[in-house]
Amino acid sequence: MTNIDYGAVARDAGLPRVGARPTLPAYLRELWRRRHFATTMARFRVEASTAENRLGLAWVVLDPLLQAGVYGLIFGVIMPGSSRPQPFVPFLVTGFFIFTYFSKSFSQGAKSITGNLALVRSLAFPRMLLPLSAVLRNLYELVPMLAVLAAILIGFRQYPTWSWLLMIPIVILMTMFNVGVALVAARLTVHLRDIGQLIPVITRILFYMSGIFYSLELVLAPPKHPAWMLALAQLNPVHDFIELSRGALQEAHGVPGRLWIIAGVAAVSMLGFGIVFFWRAEERYGRE
């Protein structure tokens, strides 16, 4: 066993290198082949997260509803103001539910690799399945939330119209966006655990910037403020997803068409960037 060229032995026998990052198309094919892992894991997570509570799955809806209630109490009853459109309850609940989908995808996506190290270290599979499954879990949780939202809207005499169907493309675009964000956050958290501490702060800033318990459009209305300020605020895709949802669900709520363009561009570019960014570090997940 002296001077053997082991690399040459491998080449002669036609052995590929272990753990080599596959090309992007091959990687995505493998991802598609194992998609059932992501969907099944997302479903199990939803069930497991609430299994120990008496009310079980009801908490998926109850938790954001209670939080929306707190904000509704503070900003709708205690400190009502001109920046809050009527009827306030459907306005607030729509904003809160859509924002919850984003914020939980973001925080759970960021933890999806570092929180599942035992799994990453014992089985070989495309790591992208983990952040993907984190977003899917929240997509599953969004469905009952939207059902409750529909009930609330009807309670406030906002009856179903054909425009409610616009929620389908909105949720698709938002899912693409959330997956992109989750992928970027997952890789960054692996490199630098400190990111995990920053995520609640970033989420909080976005929460206040996205016009959830007040209307950005009313606060930054043109006569009082220059038009570019509102245009700038509307570049925030999270705000746009919320506004588009309100526009789809409430007849009186008008939404400028350019929000669709911003939301679409943000969804496609975030997803594309997220996939490439995450894939480039595939070999490094699970180290240390």
Add this chain to the structure above:
Amino acid sequence: MSELGKPTIAVDGLHVEYRSFASGKAASDRRALLKRQRGLRVVHALKGVSFVAHEGESIGVIGHNGSGKSTLMRTLAGLQAPSRGAVYAASRPALLGVNAALLGDLSGDKNVTLGALALGHAPSEVEGIRDEIVEFSGLGDFMDLPMKTYSSGMQARLRFSIAISRDHRILLVDEALAVGDKEFRAKSEQRIRELRDQAGTVFLVSHSMKSIRDTCTRVLWIDHGNLVMDGPTKPVVRAYLRSK
């Protein structure tokens, strides 16, 4: 070594380094947020290991605790990236280790489903192989309990059963049998010999020289990250025992 089959794994000058946070005197570096992590210590776990493994070989890996055996297994499986050198393999090696539960808060049953899907089984196959897995693990009564409530032996049995539900050409067994009871061990060793006979390659990390002698045709002795000896089971085990 002319009677051996085709090469299945070639390991070429493998180095692995771990970076880890240390505390105490040895690690009292100056703090700097962006340049260097505080107390970072580099552990050189493998220092240039090379060998070739062939079809139909079962290879024991022995050495003291901390000698780099598990690191070697993880690197062979592609779960740990080498810092220098490379591992080439005919197919992706499957590793059976002693790490924690797959997903502790989910039931054994759900872990079986997820494990099978992660291994690349189609959803339609999962129902079929579930019985096989549960049967082999012998944990039929516990499948609806969360996996974190299992004893370490039970966890190892379930993981082993999931992992061997798929036919692997290269199987790495890292002390996964050490925690199982006698009956389960015999059953698993039988399964390992079957795999080897189907022209597979099996690596077995163990501190039990009896297991090594019973199942292995060749032994690698690793000490402090170096490959000390590589050869037929008998002389290597004898040299290892004498070294203590």
